[in-house]
Amino acid sequence: MHIEIEELAKEFGTSRALHPVSLAAPSGALIALLGPSGSGKTTLLRILGGLEMPSSGRVRFDGQDATNMSVQDRRAGFVFQQYALFKHMTVFENIAYGLRARKRAERPTDAEIGRRVNRLLDLIQLPDIGTRYPSQLSGGQRQRVALARALAIEPRVLLLDEPFGALDAKVRKELRQGLRDIHDETGLTTIFVTHDQEEAMELADFVVVMSMGRIEQVGKPAEIRAKPASDFVRSFIM
Numbered sequence: 397m398h399i400e401i402e403e404l405a406k407e408f409g410t411s412r413a414l415h416p417v418s419l420a421a422p423s424g425a426l427i428a429l430l431g432p433s434g435s436g437k438t439t440l441l442r443i444l445g446g447l448e449m450p451s452s453g454r455v456r457f458d459g460q461d462a463t464n465m466s467v468q469d470r471r472a473g474f475v476f477q478q479y480a481l482f483k484h485m486t487v488f489e490n491i492a493y494g495l496r497a498r499k500r501a502e503r504p505t506d507a508e509i510g511r512r513v514n515r516l517l518d519l520i521q522l523p524d525i526g527t528r529y530p531s532q533l534s535g536g537q538r539q540r541v542a543l544a545r546a547l548a549i550e551p552r553v554l555l556l557d558e559p560f561g562a563l564d565a566k567v568r569k570e571l572r573q574g575l576r577d578i579h580d581e582t583g584l585t586t587i588f589v590t591h592d593q594e595e596a597m598e599l600a601d602f603v604v605v606m607s608m609g610r611i612e613q614v615g616k617p618a619e620i621r622a623k624p625a626s627d628f629v630r631s632f633i634m
């Protein structure tokens with residue numbers, strides 16, 4: 397699915413989180429929103445997912461106006477920094493949750509849910525942990541389960557907000573590659589928030605550099621490195 401953002405702005409009371417920003421994300425791309433704290437990354441991601449309404453501007457999914465579309469209809473898969481797994485449910489049930497929550501007519505059979513969950517456990521390379529509880533996993537494993545859970549609903553877009561932010565450098569690197577592999581396998585349009593320039597430059601097809609609610613530059617990592625559009629971008633990617 398390709399995503400277009402037109403002149404999207406967001407105010408919270410009198411403060412502007414997002415000045416009018418425009419952006420086109422091609423179908424299947426892995427895109428990083430990169431910027432310092434407070435630059436508007438999470439706000440933009442939440443608007444895309446339908447968790448926040450913009451003050452003005454439009455969002456389009458495959459050319460269709462999605463600005464007022466419900467969270468359900470957007471079919472976005474979310475992964476946040478804080479593991480949002482259900483503590484009282486096994487890994488299997490956590491991943492199956494979104495499928496079981498569907499209306500009866502759209503709910504897969506138990507056998508089909510089982511197949512899908514097992515396929516996702518393979519995809520995140522944790523085939524044997526279905527019966528464990530989140531408290532019995534490492535931080536990195538929890539984030540992989542969160543990713544599998546987001547993928548279970550067969551989302552049209554994957555939205556990740558600092559998904560590896562709470563992990564140590566080594567695990568971060570492994571998961572970064574894992575995300576790249578899963579992205580390449582699923583072909584899902586993926587938007588990824590980070591304030592880590594190395595992570596953005598290494599992982600993304602396109603990097604969107606943000607500062608103070610504005611988009612400073614959009615480009616491939618090599619283009620941004622070769623030709624930073626402003627002093628801010630130059631210093632931030634160093």
Ligand SMILES: Nc1ncnc2c1ncn2[C@@H]1O[C@H](COP(=O)(O)OP(=O)(O)OP(=O)(O)O)[C@@H](O)[C@H]1O
Nearest residue numbers: 408412413431432433434435436437438439440591
């Ligand atoms: N619910 C809210 N109410 C009021 N102000 C908000 C709200 N959410 C965000 N803001 C403000 O909007 C601006 C952008 O915040 P946002 O969370 O999008 O930044 P961010 O780039 O994700 O930062 P971080 O890297 O710290 O997560 C900040 O100035 C923030 O204080």
Ligand SMILES: [Mg+2]
Nearest residue numbers: 437438439557
């Ligand atoms: Mg944020």
